[in-house]
Amino acid sequence: MSENAANSIMETKICKDAIVSELQKKKVHLFYCLECEELARNIAAESDHITLQSINWRSFADGFPNLFINNAHEIRGQHVAFLASFSSPAVIFEQISVIYLLPRLFVASFTLVLPFFPTGSFERMEEEGDVATAFTMARIVSNIPISRGGPTSVVIYDIHALQERFYFADQVLPLFETGIPLLTKRLQQLPESEKIIVAFPDDGAWKRFHKLLDQYSTVVCTKVREGDKRIVRLKEGNPSGCHVVIVDDLVQSGGTLIECQKVLAAHGAAKVSAYVTHGVFPNSSWDRFTHKNNGVEEAFAYFWITDSCPQTVKAIGNKAPFEVLSLAGSIADALQI
Amino acid sequence: MAAVSPVTATTAASLTLPQLTSSSSSPFTLNFKTDTLSSRCVRCGVRSLENQSGHRSLDFLSSGDPISLINPNSSSSPISMAASASESGAKCSKRVCLFHSDETRDLAERIVSQSDCIELRSINWKKFDDGFPNLFIQNAQGIRGQHVAFLASFSSPAVIFEQLSVIYALPKLFVSSFTLVLPFFPTGTSERMEDEGDVATAFTLARILSNIPTSRGGPTSLVTFDIHALQERFYFGDTILPCFESGIPLLKNRLQALPDSDNISIAFPDDGAWKRFHKQLQHYPTIVCNKVRMGDKRIVRIKEGDAEGRHVVIVDDLVQSGGTLIECQKVLAAHGAAKISAYVTHGIFPKSSWKRFKLDTKGDPAEGLSYFWITDSCGLTVKEVMNKPPFEVLSLAGTIASALQV
Numbered sequence: 124m125s126e127n128a129a130n131s132i133m134e135t136k137i138c139k140d141a142i143v144s145e146l147q148k149k150k151v152h153l154f155y156c157l158e159c160e161e162l163a164r165n166i167a168a169e170s171d172h173i174t175l176q177s178i179n180w181r182s183f184a185d186g187f188p189n190l191f192i193n194n195a196h197e198i199r200g201q202h203v204a205f206l207a208s209f210s211s212p213a214v215i216f217e218q219i220s221v222i223y224l225l226p227r228l229f230v231a232s233f234t235l236v237l238p239f240f241p242t243g244s245f246e247r248m249e250e251e252g253d254v255a256t257a258f259t260m261a262r263i264v265s266n267i268p269i270s271r272g273g274p275t276s277v278v279i280y281d282i283h284a285l286q287e288r289f290y291f292a293d294q295v296l297p298l299f300e301t302g303i304p305l306l307t308k309r310l311q312q313l314p315e316s317e318k319i320i321v322a323f324p325d326d327g328a329w330k331r332f333h334k335l336l337d338q339y340s341t342v343v344c345t346k347v348r349e350g351d352k353r354i355v356r357l358k359e360g361n362p363s364g365c366h367v368v369i370v371d372d373l374v375q376s377g378g379t380l381i382e383c384q385k386v387l388a389a390h391g392a393a394k395v396s397a398y399v400t401h402g403v404f405p406n407s408s409w410d411r412f413t414h415k416n417n418g419v420e421e422a423f424a425y426f427w428i429t430d431s432c433p434q435t436v437k438a439i440g441n442k443a444p445f446e447v448l449s450l451a452g453s454i455a456d457a458l459q460i
Numbered sequence: 461m462a463a464v465s466p467v468t469a470t471t472a473a474s475l476t477l478p479q480l481t482s483s484s485s486s487p488f489t490l491n492f493k494t495d496t497l498s499s500r501c502v503r504c505g506v507r508s509l510e511n512q513s514g515h516r517s518l519d520f521l522s523s524g525d526p527i528s529l530i531n532p533n534s535s536s537s538p539i540s541m542a543a544s545a546s547e548s549g550a551k552c553s554k555r556v557c558l559f560h561s562d563e564t565r566d567l568a569e570r571i572v573s574q575s576d577c578i579e580l581r582s583i584n585w586k587k588f589d590d591g592f593p594n595l596f597i598q599n600a601q602g603i604r605g606q607h608v609a610f611l612a613s614f615s616s617p618a619v620i621f622e623q624l625s626v627i628y629a630l631p632k633l634f635v636s637s638f639t640l641v642l643p644f645f646p647t648g649t650s651e652r653m654e655d656e657g658d659v660a661t662a663f664t665l666a667r668i669l670s671n672i673p674t675s676r677g678g679p680t681s682l683v684t685f686d687i688h689a690l691q692e693r694f695y696f697g698d699t700i701l702p703c704f705e706s707g708i709p710l711l712k713n714r715l716q717a718l719p720d721s722d723n724i725s726i727a728f729p730d731d732g733a734w735k736r737f738h739k740q741l742q743h744y745p746t747i748v749c750n751k752v753r754m755g756d757k758r759i760v761r762i763k764e765g766d767a768e769g770r771h772v773v774i775v776d777d778l779v780q781s782g783g784t785l786i787e788c789q790k791v792l793a794a795h796g797a798a799k800i801s802a803y804v805t806h807g808i809f810p811k812s813s814w815k816r817f818k819l820d821t822k823g824d825p826a827e828g829l830s831y832f833w834i835t836d837s838c839g840l841t842v843k844e845v846m847n848k849p850p851f852e853v854l855s856l857a858g859t860i861a862s863a864l865q866v
Contacts, residue, residue, distance in 0.1 A: 184780060184810040186616040187647050188661055195657035211591045213618035220664040242592050252600035256593055259625040266671045375589060405589040
């Protein structure tokens with residue numbers, strides 16, 4: 124074999140190897156907060172390349188965290204991720220302590236998965252004096268140290284206000300994902316005889332989601348002021364005879380959804396269901412939606428939420444009409460980016 | 461009959477709660493109420509019950525005479541109102557608007573009463589249904605061009621986020637400078653970075669604070685007292701200017717006022733405490749303790765110094781369970797100490813561990829302390845131990861008021 128031929132065979136082999144390794148997925152070591160254990164296990168179950176790691180979460184007598192990352196040496200040179208859940212202010216500090224440390228343990232890269240970014244939903248910056256807690260949260264997240272892999276990636280699902288994406292500084296790389304594909308997949312499983320259309324409870328929801336759901340006809344609601352009260356009205360679209368799925372990013376007390384359902388039913392909707400990515404449900408407000416089996420017609424046929432808020436998922440269990448659509452597969456894919 | 465509320469004192473800024481023994485012949489009650497703070501008028505009602513005389517009430521504006529140190533031992537003399545020379549008539553180097561958290565309201569009010577130049581401001585601290593804070597800074601436009609300070613207290617992780625939101629917001633409201641007063645810097649005490657994998661929460665907190673936005677006055681100043689580990693001062697980045705204060709001057713003033721002030725020795729429970737404090741307490745004889753390993757146990761021993769016949773004051777920066785102090789107390793008593801007292805700047809006392817400390821009523825220092833001084837850096841503790849001998853609270857208000865003028 125001539126030298127040239129041998130060389131070109133060698134080059135071809137090198138190219139092939141490069142392509143194969145490109146296609147190989149990265150191995151990721153996934154740490155998680157206590158609340159998220161079930162979701163973490165589900166994520167690891169989705170992929171051979173994701174292994175679970177553990178942290179000792181304890182407290183000192185004064186209430187401050189006493190934390191230990193197990194096998195800290197083993198994660199050197201590895202891709203590492205942390206699955207967080209800021210379900211209340213009390214649990215933020217312990218998770219931030221871990222999040223600030225992991226990138227500095229000579230890891231190859233660091234990703235923070237924070238499915239639900241809280242604080243952004245209630246506040247209105249209307250007056251000087253309003254304190255933007257969403258911005259505080261983004262600032263804390265933006266201050267994560269860089270690792271050898273560069274800025275930390277931050278994976279967030281269906282962030283509430285679109286402008287919040289600009290709250291993050293350049294030291295982090297936010298990756299904005301959505302739970303909507305889980306919904307469309309689920310809707311495709313419903314009987315074709317049902318004419319499914321999508322309803323948005325307000326213009327904000329429409330802005331966030333209409334492009335992702337353009338294969339469905341839409342109904343848009345809006346809130347109008349009548350004297351002192353605010354009433355939900357139908358703005359555009361016709362729900363008559365349809366299975367209407369109300370779509371929003373999150374639910375708190377559920378008041379908005381209930382008002383929407385009434386208006387849709389009054390306009391002739393055959394069935395009404397709901398989807399929210401984040402079932403926040405403070406003070407167990409999900410109880411307003413559970414089927415009571417007392418002979419009264421149930422308002423919601425299905426209520427889909429994801430597992431971004433693990434405390435809610437634990438509380439709801441399997442109670443109709445709730446169904447939990449898991450983000451595990453989507454997160455496992457996002458970790459490969 | 462017990463004395464009721466704390467009273468702010470002189471430039472020494474000590475807040476002594478009168479100790480009443482059952483033999484006291486003229487118990488008195490002292491009420492300290494701050495009325496509408498916008499007028500900064502301090503009302504003090506004094507009732508002497510000894511001879512059933514009428515009420516004597518003294519109204520005075522804080523620009524004039526601050527309340528002086530109440531001397532609990534002079535039971536028959538009226539309260540002396542010594543005007544504090546350095547406070548009255550002093551010009552303000554800067555006027556400061558002082559915001560505070562819920563827990564630190566009492567200390568904030570004391571600070572404001574110490575100085576004409578400091579004004580109390582308020583914030584609406586509410587919560588949304590989901591538990592996250594709903595905050596509003598009142599009269600935000602009114603602080604433009606003003607020096608602003610925030611008195612924080614991170615007594616537990618749960619209260620950090622709401623205070624942090626305010627701390628991050630205030631510097632950006634066109635203030636002329638911003639100071640964060642955090643009397644007690646938590647987290648630094650229990651952790652040991654021994655293994656890779658230990659998570660340094662003190663460093664996390666320092667990092668979070670180092671990220672406070674700069675205001676027109678430049679980097680934020682951070683005022684903190686007796687930080688636990690000396691190296692923690694290096695945890696702060698250059699975006700923040702830490703100002704490390706100490707509560708020891710309050711202790712020194714208090715000791716000088718004791719009847720047996722010439723018989724006092726200072727004891728340090730370990731070398732760490734000695735390193736932190738011996739230079740400030742040089743003119744007292746010292747005793748240094750340490751822990752020695754005997755088999756599996758760790759025993760407190762006296763390393764150097766002599767306790768015999770002395771009123772020994774154990775000094776440390778903070779107390780948690782109190783175990784170390786109690787071991788020291790036993791050893792010092794066994795070595796002949798006549799009286800034992802304790803001082804810590806920060807009375808953390810998780811789970812009400814202050815209840816382990818009893819007053820020495822029988823001249824038996826192994827069983828009780830003569831005094832246990834703490835400052836008001838930990839507001840929740842102050843509420844619990846107020847009026848409970850042997851505890852006395854020395855207030856940081858004066859020191860903080862001065863620090864705010866820096």
